[in-house]
Structures are given as C-alpha cells and as structure tokens.
Amino acid sequence: MIKENLHLIKSKIPKEVTLVAVTKTKPISDIMEAYNAGHRDFGENKVQELARKAAELPKDIKWHMIGHIQRNKVKYMAGFVHLIHGIDSFKLLKEINKQAAKHNRVIDCLLQVHIAQESTKFGLDFDEINTLINSGKATDLKHIRIVGLMGMATFTDDEEQVRKEFHALRDFFESMKAFASENVEMKILSTGMSGDYEIAIEEGSNMVRIGTAIFGRRNFIA
Numbered sequence: 001m002i003k004e005n006l007h008l009i010k011s012k013i014p015k016e017v018t019l020v021a022v023t024k025t026k027p028i029s030d031i032m033e034a035y036n037a038g039h040r041d042f043g044e045n046k047v048q049e050l051a052r053k054a055a056e057l058p059k060d061i062k063w064h065m066i067g068h069i070q071r072n073k074v075k076y077m078a079g080f081v082h083l084i085h086g087i088d089s090f091k092l093l094k095e096i097n098k099q100a101a102k103h104n105r106v107i108d109c110l111l112q113v114h115i116a117q118e119s120t121k122f123g124l125d126f127d128e129i130n131t132l133i134n135s136g137k138a139t140d141l142k143h144i145r146i147v148g149l150m151g152m153a154t155f156t157d158d159e160e161q162v163r164k165e166f167h168a169l170r171d172f173f174e175s176m177k178a179f180a181s182e183n184v185e186m187k188i189l190s191t192g193m194s195g196d197y198e199i200a201i202e203e204g205s206n207m208v209r210i211g212t213a214i215f216g217r218r219n220f221i222a
Helices: 002-012 028-036 047-056 071-076 090-102 126-135 159-179 197-202
Strands: 018-022 041-044 062-065 083-087 107-113 144-151 184-191 207-210
Touching (some): 002 028, 047 062, 083 144, 126 159, 159 197
Parallel strands (some): 018 041, 018 207, 041 062, 107 144, 144 184, 184 207
C-alpha cells in the first residue's frame, strides 16, 4: 500500500510542495518500495538511524534530518545530509558549520520555530530568530545556509488552533524574507505532518513531513 499511499498524497498536494516521506523506525524494504515508486526525499528523526540507512540505500536519496539534534551527533551526517530541519540554537549552527567544513560542503538548514502550546516541543521563538538573523552572526558561517523555517503545531483536534499557529508562522516567514544575505534566504516553510498537512499547505507550507499516512503507524523499538 505504500506506493498507493504516496500517489494519493501527491495527488492532493500542489506540485510546488515538497513531500518528505518520514521513515523513522521503518525497515529498508519499506523505504525501497517508496523509492521504487519514484520518491527521493526521505526524513529521519535520529542521526544514527539516518546514517545507517543512508549507508545501505541508494545514493541519490535526499536525506532530511527532522528531529532534535545533539551537537555531538552532527559529524555522523555532515557528509551527506540534504537538509537539516531542527536548528534550535546558534551553537548547533556553529557545529554544523564546523563539520560541513571538514567535508567541503555547505549544508542547508531550517530554523525550528516553537509555535505550539506544548512545552515539550523544541524551537526558537520569533524574537530569538530575529536576533539571530539581524545580528549577522550567521553570515560568518560559510558552510551553512539558512533556507527557511520549520514548525510543528500543537497536537490537538482543534483545527482552528492548528490553523492559527501555522498562520502566525507564515506571517513571520514572509516578514523574514526581507533579511536575505549571503547565506540566509527564506524560501522553505516546512510545516505539516500526516494529521494536519492539508491545513499547513493552505497556510503557506511548501514542504510537508508525512510518515504515518504513507507507511502506517510507527514501529516502536524497545
């Protein structure tokens, strides 16, 4: 059903929206089924699982790191990761820059914005991102490129709450486009998952991260 699920979701989203198929806990066989159906953008939320799968799977896959990142794990993905979604501190940006330099790469990154009411979610607030961008500190990091923002809405059945959070992030995203520099260009807004991606797209998202609706429920590992 993976191929069918992929085609169904792609039929629902505009062509300009990138679909990241989230494969956390899923076996290589499931990923290959999606790959053989023509999909190339895949996301993982743990660096070591990402590195293991990248070593075993075709090299033209674009790997997205979508989870919270410990700085000491960056080195394991710096040589190949396509886009890092969860940047929640300047210290993390500096570490990515350091590790990318070792591979003579420039790694694209998204700043994670805390828009949900849940305190368990990571991310920077609007003021912190304004300060980071306007300070010019990121300009000195020649091996990273900030290409947009990522956010996760509150996990709730209240669609109006979800829409309100996505809408606020879109407005902020649009305002940040004015601060483009050598390595800052706000062009990606990564919001929306299996339960809320349609609302996210209506509210300006051009990248969605979908796992359950493609692969079924997560395989929890003890």
